[in-house]
Amino acid sequence: MISYKRLWKLLIDKDMNKKDLAQLAGLSTFTMTKLNKGENVNAETLAKICKALDCSFDDIMEIIKD
Numbered sequence: 001m002i003s004y005k006r007l008w009k010l011l012i013d014k015d016m017n018k019k020d021l022a023q024l025a026g027l028s029t030f031t032m033t034k035l036n037k038g039e040n041v042n043a044e045t046l047a048k049i050c051k052a053l054d055c056s057f058d059d060i061m062e063i064i065k066d
Contacts, residue, residue, distance in 0.1 A: 001038070001063070001064045001065075001066055002038060002040060002061055002062070002063055002064070003038060003061065003062050003063075003064050004035050004038060004060065004061050005062070006058075006059060006060050006061060006062060007035070007049065007059075007060035007061065010053060010055065010059060010060060014053065018032055018036070021049065021052065021053075024052040024053075025048040025049050025051070025052035025053075026048060027045065027048065027049070031045055046060065046061070
């Protein structure tokens, strides 16, 4: 299972909201919904987020063992 809690914490630390992220990274509402639900998104999407926030994959997600 993938958790995006790190992403949401990073947004708080950067004083951003999810709408800001979507605009900055060029993400669709569908993709944002998938992130909100903790569903899988492709590596290209994660790379867009990392580029927009100047961070790495480890900064925005973690794998949780079931």
